[in-house]
Amino acid sequence: MRKISSLLIAAAALAAAPATLHAQSPVANPAPAAVQAGNYKVETSHTRVQFTVSHMGFSDWYGDFTGATGTLSLDPKAIAKAKLEVTIPVASVSTTNTTLDGELKSNAWFDADKFPTITFTSAKVTPTGPRTALVAGNLTFHGVTKPVVLKASFLASGVNPLSKGYTIGFNATTTLKRSDFGVKTYVPLIGDEVTLRISAAFEKAQ
Numbered sequence: 001m002r003k004i005s006s007l008l009i010a011a012a013a014l015a016a017a018p019a020t021l022h023a024q025s026p027v028a029n030p031a032p033a034a035v036q037a038g039n040y041k042v043e044t045s046h047t048r049v050q051f052t053v054s055h056m057g058f059s060d061w062y063g064d065f066t067g068a069t070g071t072l073s074l075d076p077k078a079i080a081k082a083k084l085e086v087t088i089p090v091a092s093v094s095t096t097n098t099t100l101d102g103e104l105k106s107n108a109w110f111d112a113d114k115f116p117t118i119t120f121t122s123a124k125v126t127p128t129g130p131r132t133a134l135v136a137g138n139l140t141f142h143g144v145t146k147p148v149v150l151k152a153s154f155l156a157s158g159v160n161p162l163s164k165g166y167t168i169g170f171n172a173t174t175t176l177k178r179s180d181f182g183v184k185t186y187v188p189l190i191g192d193e194v195t196l197r198i199s200a201a202f203e204k205a206q
Contacts, residue, residue, distance in 0.1 A: 025156070025158075027158045027159060027160070027161055028155070028156035028157070028158045028169075029156055029157050029158050030131075030154075030155070030156045032076055032130055032131055032154050033076055034076075034157055035074065035076040035154075035157045035168055036157070036166060036204060037074065037075040037076060037077070038073075038074070038075075038204050038205065039071065039072070039073050039204070039205045040071065040072040040073075040074065040168065040202035040203060040204050040205060041069070041070070041071055041072075041202065041203055041205055042068050042069050042070040042071070042072075042086060042200065042201070042202055042203075043163075043165070043167060043201035043202060043203045044066075044067060044068060044069060046199075046201040047066075047068045047198075047199065047200045047201055048064060048065075048066060048198070048199050049064065049065040049066075049068065049088060049196060049197075049198050050062060050063070050064050050196070050197045050198075050199075051063050051064075051065075051194050051195065051196055051197075052194065052195040052197070053178075053190060053191045053193070053194050053195075054190070054191030054193070055190060055191070056189055056190065057191075061095070061190075062095070063093055063094060063095040063104070064092075064093070064094045064095075065088045065089070065090075065092050065093055065094075065118070066092045066094070067088065067089045067092040068086055068087065068088045068200070069086070069087050070084070070085050070086035070087055070120075071083075071084070071085050071205075072084050072085075072202045074168070079125055079127045079133055080124075080125050080126065080127065081125070082122070082125045082133075082135075083122055084120070084121070084122040084125075084135060084137070085119070085120070085121050085122070086119065086120045086200075087117050087118070087119050088117065088118040088119075089116060089117060090105065090110050090111075090112040090115060090116055090117060090118060091105055091112040091116065093105060093110065093112075108185050109183060109185055110142060110183065111142065114143070115141070115142050115143050117140075118139070118140065118141045119139070119140045120137055120138070120139050120140075120148070120150075121137050121138050122135050122136070122137040123136050123137045123138060123147075124136040124137075131153055131154040132151070132152065132153045132154070133152050134149050134150070134151060134152070135149065135150040135152050135172070136148075136149045136150075137149075137150070139176070141181045141183075142181045142182050142183050143182065144180070144181040144182050146176070146180055146181065148174050148176055149174060150172040150173070150174050150198070151172060151173050151174065152170050152171070152172040153170065153171050153172070154168075154169075154170055155168075155169040155170060155171060156168070156169055157169070160203070163203070165203040165204065166203065166204040167201055167202065167203050167204070168201070168202050168204075169199070169200065169201045169202070170198075170199075170200050170202075171197070171198065171199055171200075172196075172197075172198040172200065173195065173196065173197050173198070174195075174196050175193055175194065175195050175196070176193070176194055176196070177192050177193055177194070178192055178193075178194050179192050
């Protein structure tokens with residue numbers, strides 16, 4: 001019994017370790033009020049857009065877009081006035097299947113040659129808590145522009161010890177229907193509703 005109790009305590013400690021380590025980061029300050037006001041640019045190397053779609057109802061399928069660029073204007077004392085613009089290269093799409101990657105870039109799906117970028121431009125930012133906000137804006141994908149709302153949460157800010165750049169980070173999620181953007185291949189066999197999960201780092205402009 002003593003051995004089982006020890007194992008349970010060790011397991012609980014390991015499960016809690018990532019959150020504890022993040023909270024005790026010597027460089028990342030989780031206090032929203034500590035954020036420096038100013039203009040920022042997307043820190044491309046550490047920004048990721050992940051999408052999830054149902055695969056015939058049997059499983060969820062995941063993919064990524066990388067190489068994002070863009071700008072953010074932010075003042076922690078006036079969050080509602082924040083402005084965000086992001087551009088993502090469609091050809092950066094990546095899954096665990098190289099054949100599928102090629103199909104997604106083709107004109108049967110995303111048509112990366114004709115529509116090389118995905119863009120998001122904010123229109124309204126509504127704070128919903130000390131660390132959260134709804135970011136409403138226009139998403140242009142596959143040649144179609146539709147309104148979407150990002151549920152954003154602030155992570156932390158601080159000086160990156162490697163790049164020496166002052167950095168802030170956010171997570172965001174949203175859902176959309178790909179058919180609304182003209183991407184209808186295999187609907188409804190392959191899910192129409194797509195969930196986007198975004199982890200974004202921004203570096204303060206010099």
